[in-house]
Amino acid sequence: MGLAATASETIAAKRAPEFLSAVDRLRALTDADLQAVNREILGRLDSPVAMIPQLAGHLINAGGKRLRPMLTLASAGVFSYDGDDHVKLAAAVELIHGATLLHDDVVDGSALRRGASTANIIWGNKESVLVGDFIFSRAFELMVEAKNLGVLRALSHASGVIAEGEVLQLTTQKNIAATFETYINVVKAKTAALFAAATEVGAMISGSGAQDEDAMRRFGDHFGVAYQLIDDALDYSGFEYALGKTIGDDFREGKMTAPVVFAVARARDEEKPFWRRVITEGRQEKGDFEKARELMERDGALEDTIECARSYTRKALDALEDAPQNDFTSALADLVETSTARGA
């Protein structure tokens, strides 16, 4: 591990607590609702088929930050929404996310998530696929109960876009010719679409009008891209405890995330065989990950990934300025700023 990588790690580890504080601040603001969301989720995972609540419960209770449902609750808070539907929709958003995680872990063959064994390792791939389908259906049942066609449109559309992004990611995996534009399309689909829908529906149920819905949708969209960019940078520069997942997963799977896209584009001729071997051919040896990190540091691949996240962060904050300003708005602004600061 080179000195440069160590410096980057130190910064990531130092800044992660600020993000967690911002998450805590948002959690405090939405606390009662968030507990209702957890109860709603737990109730929806019930089934006479015992494996379903077991497997689904393992995933849902595995210590996720509940970031997406908090976005919905906070967005409703921005518009002083005083009904109950935000709880249902926040729960639906988290269930969609959970179903996606189950299928992702099967597709990626992941063994660890948030420090615990994944459901596909404990119960099996088949089980994870089918319980994922179950959770996804329950999410839809739940959102139908909010009886808002605009909300249903937004969330069902987001679900399709997420799947589309996952397929695009799969087809670009191990393809070192994949461009930054393709990468951003993957990120917008697999991550930002649900962030955007999560914040948009908070405005929708508040009935505050198309302009506010648009502002919150743009906020979620830009935040989602910034968030994923930082996650993808941390997969090369972060500490495991700060990230809550195994480091280097993207590298091992040959995912064409921004750090790799930049590094490959800037590689010297004599380094191209290295990238072809580790990404295209997937033949990785001890020390390859460290070498990849060094090349990324040398060529500014990580720094540019983070700079790109900063640019999306500014757009997210701009969008938020179009919404009413209160405690929820400032907690959301804090969240996106500290999230990006995780990257340094």
Next chain:
Amino acid sequence: MGLAATASETIAAKRAPEFLSAVDRLRALTDADLQAVNREILGRLDSPVAMIPQLAGHLINAGGKRLRPMLTLASAGVFSYDGDDHVKLAAAVELIHGATLLHDDVVDGSALRRGASTANIIWGNKESVLVGDFIFSRAFELMVEAKNLGVLRALSHASGVIAEGEVLQLTTQKNIAATFETYINVVKAKTAALFAAATEVGAMISGSGAQDEDAMRRFGDHFGVAYQLIDDALDYSGFEYALGKTIGDDFREGKMTAPVVFAVARARDEEKPFWRRVITEGRQEKGDFEKARELMERDGALEDTIECARSYTRKALDALEDAPQNDFTSALADLVETSTARGA
């Protein structure tokens, strides 16, 4: 292959054309709408991610009977519905079914469906899981456009029940202690729930009231159980060409369908090790399938499966009598009767 099995096969092969004629009659009655359904489906599978329309198109165009969407169209016809939403909903029903098939084939490791290679064989398991999610999401987007909350409730609920049934089936696989009651629960969930929703929503959009919705829901539910019972009997007694899928799949996968449940319950002491070896342990040898068929014939396991289907068929026809009587009603009655006659 014993004489008894051959006799049963001859009957199955003789009767299958009657069912196909009934399907054709229903297709003729719903023809223009069914073509609109096919166009709607095709349009919904479009995506800039090229693999999606390729993989999804392979599945959807692989010569399925379009039985479930025809149920929705015919059910709307029973109530002389004259809007456009039945086309959207019929397409959504077929898409839900298609997504389920993609995931089923991954879970079962199936190589053949309707005489063609399955998508998981051609494109891969990961791809089938993710494109299945995409199709499922598109089904929801489509049904949201019908703007009917009752319909959304019925179809999203059915989707959850299907997944629940698939998990239940998976957990009872290879378990020779599985009861007929559990088997029926699996069938009601994995097959009948979508049949029931498909026919129920036809009544719902017609606005003909709760009694008609209930009659059509019961019709679809009972028909679905009868249909699956016959399919499960044909997996032991049918010809491949009549069935359109590989024969003996259930046996190889150790599925506890009615024929096996009955045969195991009636097995003599000295035959129990056979069932344990082929089902519980999954160690199957040449000649085992033929032996299983002989034991089923001897103990009336297939005949009782078919008799059970006849009983559900009667209940389906009873339910249909509560609906308005016209060409659509009689075509539906014809369909369920000839479907059950496939079993002899």
